[in-house]
Amino acid sequence: MNSNILVLGGTGKTGSRLVKHLQNKGIEPRIGSRNATPSFDWNDKDTWVKSLQAVERMYLTFYPDLAVPGAKEAIESLTYLAKELGVKKIVLLSGKGETEAEACEKIIVNSGVNYTIVRASWFNQNWSESFFLDPILTGEVALPMADVLIPFVDADDIAQVAATVLLDDTYNGEIVEVTGPELITFKDIVKTISTVTNRNLNFYDISLEQYVDGMREMELPDDVVWLMEYLFSHVLNNPENQNISHDIESVLGRKAKTFLKFAQEIHKTGVWSPKK
Numbered sequence: 001m002n003s004n005i006l007v008l009g010g011t012g013k014t015g016s017r018l019v020k021h022l023q024n025k026g027i028e029p030r031i032g033s034r035n036a037t038p039s040f041d042w043n044d045k046d047t048w049v050k051s052l053q054a055v056e057r058m059y060l061t062f063y064p065d066l067a068v069p070g071a072k073e074a075i076e077s078l079t080y081l082a083k084e085l086g087v088k089k090i091v092l093l094s095g096k097g098e099t100e101a102e103a104c105e106k107i108i109v110n111s112g113v114n115y116t117i118v119r120a121s122w123f124n125q126n127w128s129e130s131f132f133l134d135p136i137l138t139g140e141v142a143l144p145m146a147d148v149l150i151p152f153v154d155a156d157d158i159a160q161v162a163a164t165v166l167l168d169d170t171y172n173g174e175i176v177e178v179t180g181p182e183l184i185t186f187k188d189i190v191k192t193i194s195t196v197t198n199r200n201l202n203f204y205d206i207s208l209e210q211y212v213d214g215m216r217e218m219e220l221p222d223d224v225v226w227l228m229e230y231l232f233s234h235v236l237n238n239p240e241n242q243n244i245s246h247d248i249e250s251v252l253g254r255k256a257k258t259f260l261k262f263a264q265e266i267h268k269t270g271v272w273s274p275k276k
């Protein structure tokens with residue numbers, strides 16, 4: 001058992017896939033999450049030391065988002081604790097076009113610990129494992145900013161890049177931008193899923209105000225509504241988020257996964273089949 005690698009969020013979208021890639025290389029990483037043993041909870045600093053004990057390399061994903069109030073302070077405290085406890089390298093999962101995420105990147109960059117920043121655009125898996133799954137299952141997708149171009153990226157590509165840069169010190173000090181190979185809109189995505197699944201999905205182009213009102217009517221928690229509104233109004237709109245990077249190809253020596261390929265794979269799993 002080799003537990004000197006800690007994967008925070010090791011059961012989440014990128015973390016779980018990174019764990020698998022490491023296991024395929026014969027490495028058994030330690031998982032950092034509330035349900036792991038030892039348990040790691042961002043909201044309980046007393047849990048942090050045990051998870052960091054004897055760790056040399058750490059993949060750092062924050063939950064729910066580096067933009068939320070308190071994230072920067074948590075990243076700062078964890079980074080300095082990690083350094084004190086002997087962590088030699090940190091790979092931070094960051095968000096493309098997010099000012100708050102860049103503030104968190106700076107903490108890692110200035111920490112004196114070796115690092116690689118993996119700066120990601122929005123994940124394909126938001127449509128299969130997260131907030132966009134329910135609308136796909138109901139067949140009624142209502143979203144603002146229907147025509148904004150987004151370089152959706154696959155969590156598996158991110159995880160493979162993370163596995164490489166975590167183990168290979170030639171990437172120390174670098175910011176690796178991970179995006180998909182194409183710019184696509186929400187409208188394109190719903191059309192693609194509709195074609196691949198052979199289901200009739202309705203798409204409604206609504207305003208951000210209507211979207212926020214809808215979330216409030218569904219009685220989603222205030223912090224979730226705040227985060228979604230922030231992501232739509234500050235991240236999606238940011239021109240920096242609307243360009244394609246070729247870093248996945250540079251690191252992995254192959255092209256990033258297209259949304260169509262992702263959709264074909266997910267269709268086969270049955271995740272997009274409405275429950276009867």
Ligand SMILES: NC(=O)c1ccc[n+]([C@@H]2O[C@H](COP(=O)([O-])OP(=O)(O)OC[C@H]3O[C@@H](n4cnc5c(N)ncnc54)[C@H](OP(=O)(O)O)[C@@H]3O)[C@@H](O)[C@H]2O)c1
Pocket residue numbers: 008009010011012013014015032033034035036040041042043061062063064065066067093094095096120121122123126130
């Ligand atoms: N989703 C995107 O499109 C996107 C794009 C760019 C960047 N990012 C960044 O990626 C990061 C992760 O986002 P994600 O949506 O992909 O989430 P995720 O990794 O799927 O999050 C779930 C993971 O977080 C753990 N977790 C949840 N609450 C926790 C807590 N209080 N303490 C410790 N662990 C906790 C969960 O395990 P337990 O339940 O066992 O605790 C699970 O392992 C965020 O910082 C976000 O800014 C996301």
